[in-house]
Amino acid sequence: MPPSIDSILERFPNKQREDLIPMLQEIQDEFGFLSEEIINHVGAYLSISVNKIYGVATFYDNFRFGPTGRFHIRLCHGTACHVAGASTFIQELEKQLKIKSGETDKEGLFSLEVVSCVGACGLAPIIEINGEYFTQLTSEKLNDILQSFRIKDQDIYES
């Protein structure tokens, strides 16, 4: 167990049920996802059964149980984005990356997540990759963006 998990747990000295969600959020912020090992650890700390923790964690869309790709794609599928044609881009991304929403591709390069609204409806359709936003998407733009990230990854790999 890495040392930092204990430092996160120590921030919740009262060990109450209400600490569970903030605790899992902080752990995920730190480690990227919730592993089985971590959930066992949290259960022991809060004296809550692991089943109950999974019951809570799987209920909310925020929690992940596997790592994301090096480039995490979040595609907005709010009403304004849908009206502007976002569903086409979901299909296109799923086809190109050969993964479904919520999955990571085999090389661990891209992972895809469809989110309900990022709140910039005027610039729809929108995708966000590792915190960088791309607005008013078109099919060509999307291809260029994916290609640029593939190249970026190669550069990192070679350097």
Place this chain on the structure above:
Amino acid sequence: MKAKSPDALKQFLINQVLLDPNRLENERLEKELSYISRERVNNPIIYVGMGTCGLIAGAGKTFKAIQEYIDDHGIDIELIKGGCIGLCSAEPIVDIQLPGKSRISFGNVKQDKVQYLLDEILNHNIPDLQTIGQYKNDISQPWEGINPIFDHSFFSGQQRVLLDNCGLIDPVSVEQYIARGGYWAFADTISSLTPKGVCQLIEESELSGRGGGGYSTGKKWANTLKTFSDQKFLVCNAVESDPGSYMNRVIIESNPHRLIEAVIIAAYAIGATKSFIFIRQEFKLAIERLEKAIENARGYGLLGHHIFDSGVNIDIIVKRGARAFVCGEETALNNSIEGKRAMPESKPPYPSEKGLWNKPTIVNNVETLFNIPLILKNGPDWFKKTGTDNSKGTKLFTLSGKVKNYGTIEVPMGTTFRDIVWKIGGGTSGKQKFKAVILGINSGNYITKKNLDNRIDYEELKSIGTSLGSGGFVVIDESTCMVDLAKYFTNFFKNESCGKCIPCREGTARLLEIMEVVTQRPGKNNHFQSLERFKGVMQLRSLANVMRDTSLCALGKSAPNAILNTLNNFKEEFDAHIFERKCPANVCRDLRVFSIDVDLCTGCTACYKKCPVDAIIGSARHPHFIVEEKCIGCGLCYDACKFNAVLIQ
């Protein structure tokens, strides 16, 4: 005027502004405050609109470029990360105020325009860029040839009360907020009003809950105040997970201190010592600014124990939601705060009697709370002046979709839909004609052409069978397929149903199944599917009605609204899908059939190369053909053709 040290400034603002009952008569004070609020400046000051929408449009890069310019030239300029004025279509927005001159606002300032803009404006020339307008007042000299900002068509139809500080101040600065009249209402309240008095004032103002319910806020508070309990809670619902509505996020990002002030007044009014602001985790910037603002307010002794020696204790805890649409429902939200799954519970008992940990809990929406400091400051009669007989005050909307000007708007209750779409929004943006307004997004309330002259008023909307909903205002035109949209909403609700009650859990799944077969072409030799389709179409309305009547919470009750509204208002589109298997707007991919116009086709083979299923045949320089049985309707050929030879039937 000489700048004060932070400590002296703090003492001044607390003792001579917040705690001084005679501050309004003091003219000298006014001048001093105008320096603190930056209405008067000694050095140039630049605000960059850095709300989430601004940042997505590139405000971060603009900010960096301005910072570099300032560093390179060594000029004394104050650069501030501002909030959002609401006009998202002109982002990134940069405001510049030179000493003695009015503040002027430029739109679409991408990073490459920064150098030119600053070169010109610092030499008192107006650069040839998009100007939104200038802020006129008595104390500064206006720029020539620039319109006042509130004459801009986007702003002139609005009445900005809740949005008054948004985009104008440094959001996290408690000093600027106090200098503009913030926390005055709170300081007066705890020194001169009893909790009962606050509840009465709010009841008198006829403020109703803006979260969709529309129940009297004052009455709700008064009931909880009367309930005896050792502990009470105040919860601010800032979940706002309805896609397409983000005005609560905008006001939190741009003016977090008003929310803090409102929360502590509300907590005082109901006798709560602990309050929660439950906010979506995705609103990272709003959370960051809120936490910073809370820290700043705490530094001024506005939170915590024994506030201003009054014996009042109030604390605020920010809780991040972990993303579940149902958290917007108050009982579900309370469960989530307690660390459980966000499952709604049947009411009564209402949370105002038994809420968090079975203690009386008031859950108020952000927008409702934003009105509170203003009502206390200006009096209930001031609030009642705006609006209609049944609905008082103003209402925020997120205007988006196919309109020219989009963003966050605030209109008085009683404004017509036509005024919002054409006066404020500037009409439809594309070539297509206006079709409808989706109001309240996921509750699926449509305002069609025939209802455009209806006013925004709780009673009037009820009479046409809809409600205000969450405040999303998406304008759509003829290029949108209503059946596809209803399918989208149904899919959303199916994914977000918490699964506790059967009508919602099974109902949304079945509704989606039906919508999917309606928007699909029949499979080859698939007679079973035809029967299922027929059965589904027959069931649609009764299933929707059962869900609406029997679901546990508002999520299940409003899930079938989109379908019912489409059946009522756009029946011909449903008919086209069901009987003719055609999508009039050409949106439903599975129903599109493509063909090639032999006369227009030049045989360039662009479509042939793109087709993923080899449904196009033909050789170079000869017209091509599409084999209908093979075609999957993906439309790649349509996009690829440069000669408009591919037709959609």
